[in-house]
Amino acid sequence: MDVFAFFEWLDASWLASISKAYGGTFAVVQVFHLLAMLTLGGMVITGDLRLLGVLLKDVPSEVVIDNTQKWINVALVALIASGIFMASAVAIKLYYNSFFWAKMTSLVFGIFFVYAIRRPLLRYDHGSINPWTLRLVAVASMTIWFVVAASGRWIGFS
Amino acid sequence: MSLATLEKIAGGLSLLVIGSAIWFYSVQILDVLELLELAYG
Numbered sequence: 001m002d003v004f005a006f007f008e009w010l011d012a013s014w015l016a017s018i019s020k021a022y023g024g025t026f027a028v029v030q031v032f033h034l035l036a037m038l039t040l041g042g043m044v045i046t047g048d049l050r051l052l053g054v055l056l057k058d059v060p061s062e063v064v065i066d067n068t069q070k071w072i073n074v075a076l077v078a079l080i081a082s083g084i085f086m087a088s089a090v091a092i093k094l095y096y097n098s099f100f101w102a103k104m105t106s107l108v109f110g111i112f113f114v115y116a117i118r119r120p121l122l123r124y125d126h127g128s129i130n131p132w133t134l135r136l137v138a139v140a141s142m143t144i145w146f147v148v149a150a151s152g153r154w155i156g157f158s
Numbered sequence: 159m160s161l162a163t164l165e166k167i168a169g170g171l172s173l174l175v176i177g178s179a180i181w182f183y184s185v186q187i188l189d190v191l192e193l194l195e196l197a198y199g
Contacts, residue, residue, distance in 0.1 A: 121168045124161050133169045140172030143179045
C-alpha cells in the first residue's frame with residue numbers, strides 16, 4: 001500500500017481546498033478537535049481514576065466505566081473526523097514529520113487498547129478481576145493517552 | 159476469551175506500556191539535564 005499516494009490525494013482533495021482556503025472553517029473544526037480531546041481525556045481520566053479508587057468512590061466502577069465508554073466512542077469519532085480535515089491542510093508536511101507518525105502509532109495502539117483489552121476486560125464484574133490487573137490497566141490507559149497527546153503537541157514544535 | 163487469559167494479556171501489555179513510557183520519558187529528562195549541565199556547568 002502506497003501511503004504517500006494517500007497523502008498526495010488528501011493534499012489535492014476538496015477537503016484540502018476548504019481547509020487551506022478558509023481559515024475560519026479550519027479554526028471551527030480545530031475547536032471541535034480540541035473539545036473531542038477534552039472529552040476523551042476527561043472520560044479516560046474519570047474512568048481510570050475510578051478504577052484506581054481515587055474518585056467517585058460511592059458510585060460502582062461498572063457504572064462509571066459504562067458511562068465514560070460511551071463518550072470515549074463519541075470523542076474518538078469526532079477526533080478522527082476533525083483530525084483528517086485538519087491534516088488535509090498540511091498533508092505532505094505531516095507525511096515527512098516523524099512525530100506525526102509517533103502520534104498515529106500511539107493513537108492506533110490506544111484504540112486497540114481500548115477496544116481489544118480495556119473494554120472486554122471491564123465487561124466482567126470488576127469484583128472478580130484481580131485488583132492489580134485493574135490498577136495496571138488504569139495506569140497504562142492514562143499513559144497511552146498521555147503519549148498520544150504529548151506526541152501530538154510535539155508535532156507543533158518539530 | 160476467558161477472564162484469566164484476558165487478565166494475563168491485559169496485565170502484561172499494561173506493564174509493557176508503563177515500562178516503555180518510563181524508559182522513554184526518562185531518556186528525555188536525562189537529555190534535558192545533560193543540556194542544562196552543558197549550558198550552566
